[in-house]
Amino acid sequence: MEKTNMKHLSSTRCIFLLLFYFVGYTYLLPRILTVLTLMVDPQATTFNIPISVVSYVMIMVFVIWVAKPIWLDSILQFKANWKKYLPMIFALVFLTVMANYILNILVSIITQTGDSENQKVIAENAIVAPAFTIFSSVIFAPIVEETIFRGGVFTCLRSRVSFSWAMLISSFLFGFIHIMDSLIEGNFTDVTYLFLYTGIGLVLAYGYEKSNSIIVSTGVHMCNNILAILSLFLTL
Numbered sequence: 001m002e003k004t005n006m007k008h009l010s011s012t013r014c015i016f017l018l019l020f021y022f023v024g025y026t027y028l029l030p031r032i033l034t035v036l037t038l039m040v041d042p043q044a045t046t047f048n049i050p051i052s053v054v055s056y057v058m059i060m061v062f063v064i065w066v067a068k069p070i071w072l073d074s075i076l077q078f079k080a081n082w083k084k085y086l087p088m089i090f091a092l093v094f095l096t097v098m099a100n101y102i103l104n105i106l107v108s109i110i111t112q113t114g115d116s117e118n119q120k121v122i123a124e125n126a127i128v129a130p131a132f133t134i135f136s137s138v139i140f141a142p143i144v145e146e147t148i149f150r151g152g153v154f155t156c157l158r159s160r161v162s163f164s165w166a167m168l169i170s171s172f173l174f175g176f177i178h179i180m181d182s183l184i185e186g187n188f189t190d191v192t193y194l195f196l197y198t199g200i201g202l203v204l205a206y207g208y209e210k211s212n213s214i215i216v217s218t219g220v221h222m223c224n225n226i227l228a229i230l231s232l233f234l235t236l
Contacts, residue, residue, distance in 0.1 A: 005212075006159070006212055007212070008158060008159040013066055014155075017063060018152070020062075020063070021148050024059075025059060029055065033055060046129070056140045059140075060143050064143070064147060067147045067152060067214075074212075077211065077215075081211070085213065085215070088210065089220055089223065096224045099203060100196065103196040106195075116182070116190050117190050118182070122232065123232055126233065137229050138226050141221075145177075147214065149170050149171075150208045153169070153173055167202060167205040172194075172198055174198065174204070175196075175199075176194065179193050179194055204217045204220060204221060207220050
């Protein structure tokens with residue numbers, strides 16, 4: 001295993017973040033939002049937006065607090081090296097876009113479908129609640145996902161195994177969360193999109209490794225999602 005001075009989360013914090021994501025955010029939150037929304041409006045067919053925003057902000061604050069050692073160290077790293085990190089962010093965004101483009105073509109050829117179910121859900125949400133979709137895609141998702149899968153899983157593994165294994169495992173988990181709902185619903189066609197999302201995860205993990213800062217991977221993630229959202233709104 002290569003030596004690294006990377007700040008890492010403890011196994012306890014990493015496992016807690018994963019449990020919080022899969023049990024708290026993925027399973028419990030939709031049910032809680034349903035109850036709260038129906039209390040406000042018994043006729044509602046979609047989640048109450050203000051309640052959803054407050055819930056998402058609370059989740060962001062909580063995961064950052066759990067991963068506080070990572071964020072504090074990353075802020076210091078970014079302050080000291082921002083002139084080097086900003087060009088790195090833009091270079092990695094370009095690499096992500098290229099990888100995304102190539103993998104999208106390959107997946108589309110294999111599946112004969114246009115978009116993953118995850119992307120279709122985002123498109124539907126963009127029509128119903130455009131402002132919330134922008135917030136959840138550009139701010140919430142990058143911060144929460146980078147905190148858990150790069151700040152948590154990647155750094156925890158990186159302190160125990162090689163960069164290659166840490167990158168592959170954390171990126172696979174990152175890819176899996178984007179097709180998880182489809183698999184639960186029995187839509188196994190979306191399995192091919194695992195390569196697409198895992199590929200993005202590989203670039204993000206590489207950015208974290210080279211910068212030793214979660215701010216870099218989060219910045220790349222945000223920029224990538226901004227471009228995706230802009231592309232989405234142009235087609236609506």
